[in-house]
Amino acid sequence: MSLNEFDIIQQYFSSLTQSRKDVMAGIGDDCALLVPENGKILAVSTDTLVAGRHFLSDVDPASLGHKCLAVNLSDLAAMGAQPCWVSLALTLPEVNEVWLEKFSQGFAELANRHKLQLIGGDTTSGPLSITLTIHGQVEKASVLKRDGAQDGDLVCVTGTPGQAAQALKNINNGSFVDEQARKALDWPEPRVATGIALQGLATACIDISDGLMADLGHICSASNLKAVVEKSAVPGCGNDDALLDSVLTGGDDYELCFTVPEKHKDRLAQIAEQTGVSISVIGRMSEGQGVEIIDDAGQIIDMTDKHGYMHFS
Amino acid sequence: MSLNEFDIIQQYFSSLTQSRKDVMAGIGDDCALLVPENGKILAVSTDTLVAGRHFLSDVDPASLGHKCLAVNLSDLAAMGAQPCWVSLALTLPEVNEVWLEKFSQGFAELANRHKLQLIGGDTTSGPLSITLTIHGQVEKASVLKRDGAQDGDLVCVTGTPGQAAQALKNINNGSFVDEQARKALDWPEPRVATGIALQGLATACIDISDGLMADLGHICSASNLKAVVEKSAVPGCGNDDALLDSVLTGGDDYELCFTVPEKHKDRLAQIAEQTGVSISVIGRMSEGQGVEIIDDAGQIIDMTDKHGYMHFS
Numbered sequence: 001m002s003l004n005e006f007d008i009i010q011q012y013f014s015s016l017t018q019s020r021k022d023v024m025a026g027i028g029d030d031c032a033l034l035v036p037e038n039g040k041i042l043a044v045s046t047d048t049l050v051a052g053r054h055f056l057s058d059v060d061p062a063s064l065g066h067k068c069l070a071v072n073l074s075d076l077a078a079m080g081a082q083p084c085w086v087s088l089a090l091t092l093p094e095v096n097e098v099w100l101e102k103f104s105q106g107f108a109e110l111a112n113r114h115k116l117q118l119i120g121g122d123t124t125s126g127p128l129s130i131t132l133t134i135h136g137q138v139e140k141a142s143v144l145k146r147d148g149a150q151d152g153d154l155v156c157v158t159g160t161p162g163q164a165a166q167a168l169k170n171i172n173n174g175s176f177v178d179e180q181a182r183k184a185l186d187w188p189e190p191r192v193a194t195g196i197a198l199q200g201l202a203t204a205c206i207d208i209s210d211g212l213m214a215d216l217g218h219i220c221s222a223s224n225l226k227a228v229v230e231k232s233a234v235p236g237c238g239n240d241d242a243l244l245d246s247v248l249t250g251g252d253d254y255e256l257c258f259t260v261p262e263k264h265k266d267r268l269a270q271i272a273e274q275t276g277v278s279i280s281v282i283g284r285m286s287e288g289q290g291v292e293i294i295d296d297a298g299q300i301i302d303m304t305d306k307h308g309y310m311h312f313s
Numbered sequence: 314m315s316l317n318e319f320d321i322i323q324q325y326f327s328s329l330t331q332s333r334k335d336v337m338a339g340i341g342d343d344c345a346l347l348v349p350e351n352g353k354i355l356a357v358s359t360d361t362l363v364a365g366r367h368f369l370s371d372v373d374p375a376s377l378g379h380k381c382l383a384v385n386l387s388d389l390a391a392m393g394a395q396p397c398w399v400s401l402a403l404t405l406p407e408v409n410e411v412w413l414e415k416f417s418q419g420f421a422e423l424a425n426r427h428k429l430q431l432i433g434g435d436t437t438s439g440p441l442s443i444t445l446t447i448h449g450q451v452e453k454a455s456v457l458k459r460d461g462a463q464d465g466d467l468v469c470v471t472g473t474p475g476q477a478a479q480a481l482k483n484i485n486n487g488s489f490v491d492e493q494a495r496k497a498l499d500w501p502e503p504r505v506a507t508g509i510a511l512q513g514l515a516t517a518c519i520d521i522s523d524g525l526m527a528d529l530g531h532i533c534s535a536s537n538l539k540a541v542v543e544k545s546a547v548p549g550c551g552n553d554d555a556l557l558d559s560v561l562t563g564g565d566d567y568e569l570c571f572t573v574p575e576k577h578k579d580r581l582a583q584i585a586e587q588t589g590v591s592i593s594v595i596g597r598m599s600e601g602q603g604v605e606i607i608d609d610a611g612q613i614i615d616m617t618d619k620h621g622y623m624h625f626s
Binding site: 046 | 337338341342343344345346347348349351352353354355356357358359360361362363364365366367387388389391392394398400401402404432433434435437438439440442444446448449453456458459519520535
């Protein structure tokens with residue numbers, strides 16, 4: 001049986017194409033027509049996942065549907081933006097109805113939880129890859145950028161980074177992968193509620209999809225400051241150097257790293273309570289450049305050649 | 314030499330990343346931050362081009378850069394929207410600097426002509442494909458949809474459709490391809506100025522990328538009317554049946570098909586003059602369903618099995 005691209009949208013994604021009042025026209029014309037809220041800023045992000053590069057071709061299609069959207073939602077979370085609309089460009093080697101059914105379920109479950117509407121896209125034939133462009137909205141004064149960190153701000157991170165990287169290492173080694181690590185790899189949960197709760201509190205924010213070191217490094221360079229991180233304060237690090245490596249440089253984490261003035265420290269526990277996502281203070285911003293990791297004695301740990309994940313590097 | 318994704322954007326696309334005042338943050342944070350104009354509607358479209366499917370891998374990269382953007386601009390043109398912002402997801406099998414140089418030149422030349430800013434994207438490693446998401450803005454009252462055609466409206470088309478399809482047929486047959494047809498295939502010119510000029514005049518509009526028959530058929534079904542098209546009025550048709558087939562069903566055209574009340578007929582010549590793009594009246598809307606092609610004697614030409622291009626069909 002063959003399906004054309006209209007049928008694919010109709011059959012598998014129709015539950016996602018009609019929900020929001022700010023969509024004047026969704027799928028079905030040359031463009032979607034959207035009604036932005038007056039005075040708000042539009043936050044837009046695009047991510048591509050390619051089979052064999054970002055995921056294995058035999059990955060559970062439900063987790064793939066979830067994860068490709070989670071990766072994009074995480075970018076909105078990092079700006080403190082409210083998710084609104086998403087377009088999905090799906091390139092498929094064949095029309096596999098079982099695959100499409102599962103993929104769309106994984107995608108829809110997460111989209112519906114965030115009241116996100118599918119407003120367009122393209123379905124093409126070719127090697128499996130997925131490109132999403134996601135749109136969120138945020139008040140101009142509340143947007144979380146990378147360049148606002150101040151000298152003395154606390155450096156914080158949500159959840160337990162490094163689990164996805166550790167799961168991938170163990171899979172590649174043929175080692176045991178525990179359920180929590182597997183979930184972090186295949187079903188990451190974007191920190192949308194935390195990002196929104198941090199509006200007006202955080203001075204800078206980023207998601208750590210390229211690894212904590214690399215992404216905190218982006219906050220440092222954009223804010224023209226140094227971050228000093230205490231190894232023992234980083235959740236999940238322990239004394240295992242392999243774990244330390246995964247946590248600091250692993251990538252494929254969808255946690256947030258942010259900076260916040262010390263006066264707001266008490267609010268962090270409340271936000272963690274409200275959102276059900278832990279927040280750890282792992283260090284402090286100061287004058288200087290780059291990211292320093294220090295041990296309990298205050299000695300700098302040599303992290304030479306530890307960089308985040310980069311394509312084509 | 315290897316380049317990471319930041320270098321690729323910096324080196325090849327930097328001329329496109331800073332120009333518009335309504336971009337609060339472009340490439341370089343988790344999301345682009347855009348400032349929509351108060352009261353305007355956002356028009357958004359996504360298209361993917363896959364090597365081996367939509368273009369040959371050895372195509373001139375400059376024409377590919379132009380064409381992938383032209384395809385998206387054509388969708389904005391069909392809504393009467395003013396181009397604003399675009400994101401580019403580029404999946405490349407390798408970093409080929411000559412290829413990137415030419416691709417980005419073709420892309421930039423067209424983008425700059427339309428004051429379009431590159432606001433984000435993703436650069437990944439994998440089989441060559443390109444996904445663009447383009448954003449335009451339009452007044453709510455002026456947007457050109459598919460569903461507004463009225464009984465008695467004139468049916469019009471810009472330019473000379475069918476040339477791209479004819480060029481492709483000739484290339485596949487090893488026949489001669491004239492320069493104009495080659496240009497229609499490789500360097501299509503999106504009808505942005507015509508679309509904007511049609512605001513308040515056209516009652517329905519579509520781009521005919523899937524072929525005139527199929528796309529005019531979408532106006533008919535959305536407007537719940539029939540279109541009667543006079544074969545002799547369709548530009549480029551002549552008496553050659555192979556040409557007729559290319560013009561009516563060929564696809565890969567980026568002309569506009571639109572409907573307009575007869576009282577505005579005189580304005581069409583002015584718009585054609587202003588924009589430098591010809592406009593032909595090819596028929597009329599009436600009660601009924603579907604698209605009828607009639608000959609000079611008013612007899613219906615049998616177009617059974619003539620449908621536009623569909624993926625996976």
